[in-house]
Amino acid sequence: MLVQVQLLLLSSVLFSCISNGNAGVTSGFVRNEWPSIDIPLDNEVFAVPKGHNAPQQVHITQGDYDGKAVIISWVTVDEPGSNRVRYGLSEGKYDLTADGTVQNYTFYNYKSGYIHQCLVDGLKYSTKYYYEIGDGDSSRKFWFQTPPEIDPDASYKFGIIGDLGQTYNSLSTLEHCLQTGAQAILFVGDLSYADRYKYHDVGVRWDSWGRFVERSTAYQPWIWSAGNHEIEYFPYMGEVIPFRNYLHRYPTPYLASESTSPLWYAVRRANAHIIVLSSYSSFVKYTPQWEWLEKELKKVDREKTPWLIVLMHSPMYNSNDAHFMEGESMRVVFESWFCQYKVDLVFAGHVHAYERSYRISNIRYNVSSGASYPVPDKSAPVYITVGDGGNQEGLALRFRDPQPDYSAFREASYGHSTLEIKNRTHAIYHWNRNDEGKRVPTDSFVLHNQYWGNSHRRRNLKKNNLHSVVTSVPLSQRS
Ligand SMILES: [Fe+2]
Secondary structure, eight states: OHHHHHHHHHHOSOBOOOSTTSOOEEOOOOOOOOOOOBOOTTSGGGOOOSSTTOOEEEEEEEOSSSSSOEEEEEEESSSOOOOEEEEESBTTBOOEEEEOEEEOOEETTEEOOEEEEEEEOSOOTTOEEEEEESSGGGOEEEEEEOOOOSOTTOOEEEEEEOSOOSBHHHHHHHHHHHHTTOSEEEEOSOOOOGGGSOTHHHHHHHHHHHHHTHHHHTTSOEEOOOOGGGTOOBGGGTBOSTTHHHHHHOOOOGGGGTOSSTTSEEEEETTEEEEEOOTTSOOSTTSHHHHHHHHHHHHOOTTTOOEEEEEOSSOSSOOBSTTTTTTHHHHHHHHHHHHHTTOOEEEEOSSSSEEEEOSEEOOOOBTTBOOOSOEEOTTSOEEEEEOOSOOTTOOOOOBOSSOOTTEEEEEOSOEEEEEEEOSSSEEEEEEEEEETTEEEEEEEEEEEOTTTSSSHHHHHOSOOTTHHHHTTSOGGGBO
């Protein structure tokens, strides 16, 4: 373990300082032009699986609060077919079954395939399951690995992807993330960009995206959050109910966290408590999302899940011209809670570039008095924007100049992040740039847990596996 950690640290191209008071870095890396166009539908990345009514667009997500269940979803196009998932502990031996539901819907003149959703629960922790869906010769086989039991010293590796779309750059991001061995994906909104199409093609591009990401989503659970491209408010074709395509296709385990909407919810996985928020649903005081978050934050038990992570789409701190200040209204409502509850990380997308903040907050202002600018705050989360998955809208190339004090590192190119939680006190974070088809770890640091890493609890820990490694990292490179 120690050797692995040391190698990871040494292999990082750039260790960025995330302590306060240092000048931020605007990366000089310039990405070569590469057309940001959607991959044509006849490309093999969208291939329809062979066989009558073969399941396609297979994806899994966590199905309960604590990681002992998955929701498996798939689409059949010819007829409803079987709702059954057959599964077991070895390949080809599917001695357990679970039955789900099937539904379809129309969107203007598009008629969806038959969307199957099946909750598979009562699973064992840290176990690889093999599963089979579909009928007869058209059946298809996949696997997934359950997370470790909820334990403060569990280790777990998350990939973080945002604003993915279905271009050649999206494909690089997906393939690079698969190379990292990330065990689950935290997705920060804007999935298919199907809303860039019109009429029937909107549904067609939701389907192609489902087939495109299946190489990961059928095996690694993706924790979904919704972005503005999921809203799909289209009065010109009479489609005015927000999130219709998204909600029909991407279920979330929102009931398990006593949420009343699939758009905001929480799950616990290994030693992380993950809160998903909706930037495009009401969140001001007394709204359902606000009421739910107030309760959920009180439920967080850092003795069991030391890592508190929030996902949203529109970033609260962003120094790119693109979408500048769009996250401000949510910042005003929720930022004080994030500091009060010592959130470790807030991941967002939306801006098609990468940016990381220092630990700062801007919560002193009130309308009758007080300054209003971000100041160093040890209780504040690190805000990370990773909306650079590679969709057809291209990159957000213009950062504001000069770089604001709150901005630690920023670069306008494509990529994704990984968060490798080692134990209750430490995690290793990377942002990985897509560099001409290569994955290049670029912004990397060791993260100290906000609950265990910065208090007497850390000093009192009898044993800390990472202690000798982390103390060998210069002070300026620690969180
Ligand atoms: Fe967006």
